[in-house]
Amino acid sequence: MGTAALAGVLVFTVVCTAVQFLRADLDWLRTPLSFYLVDAYGRWVQAAYVLLSMSLGLIGIGYHRAMAPGARSGVARALFVLAGIALTITAVAETNRNLASIDFEGYVHAIAAPLAFLFVSTGMLLLSWRLRADGRWRTRFGPAFVLAAVSFAALWGHALWRSAPRGATQKAVILLILAWMGLMALWLRRAESPAPDRLATPAGMAAGDG
Structure with a gap:
């Protein structure tokens, strides 16, 4: 799962970076990534979105399996799956380039x-926080949680700082999220098999169900 998730992150990064140079008709500082889903190279970007959606689900499910039962969070797993679904919908539902006339698809x-951003950023914080409850993953808590917190703050900065170039701030948030996902996928790839259930106590299992 870690290998597949990392592959999705890398493909998304390469494709979406490449189109910033290939789409000379768009100003990368002011144009959100959604506009790269249409017209030239749009199908490539859509495919990259779908692969990243799968990576989100794999990270959520993979860590749920790899962590000790007492440290698992069903909510975190659900948030990553929901983020993947929302991202897929984002990819296939075409954005409206004319904001004065928005149709149903728009x-x-x-x-x-925004739901994809909200789900993944909240899931990042929760999953990172749960790492501290697993002795095998505790040393990963610090860098994971700091990067998740910076990503969460950057997302709200993008949402509230309306005068900033929308493309640049959005892509900065996306890069932070990709960095977190890539790091988590790499750790998951290197991990051993899932911790056996016998390591958890009944109290720990109850605590991890949230």
Whole structure:
């Protein structure tokens, strides 16, 4: 799962970086990534979005399996799966380039995109926090949680700082999220088999169900 998740992150990074140079008709500082889903190279970007959606689900499910039962969080797993679903919808529902006339598909895209950000950023914080409850993963807690917190703060900065170049701030948030996902996928790839259930106490299992 870690290998597949890391591959999805790398493909997304390469494709979306490449289109910043290939799409000379778009100003990368002011144009959000959603606009690269349409017109030239749009299918490549859509495919990269779908692969990243799968990576989100793999990270959520992979860590749920790899961590001791007492440290697992079903909520974190659900948030990553929901983020993947929302990102897929974002990819297939075309954004409206004319904001004065938004159709149904544009509304779906406008709802799915921020939901994907919200689900993944919250899931990042929760999953990172749960690492501290597992002795095998505790040393990973610090860098994971700091990067998740910076990503979460950057997302709200992008949402509230309306005068900043929308493309640049959005892509900065995406890069932070990709860095966190890449790091978590790499750790998951290097991990041993999932911790056996016998290591958990009944109290620990109850605590990890949230």
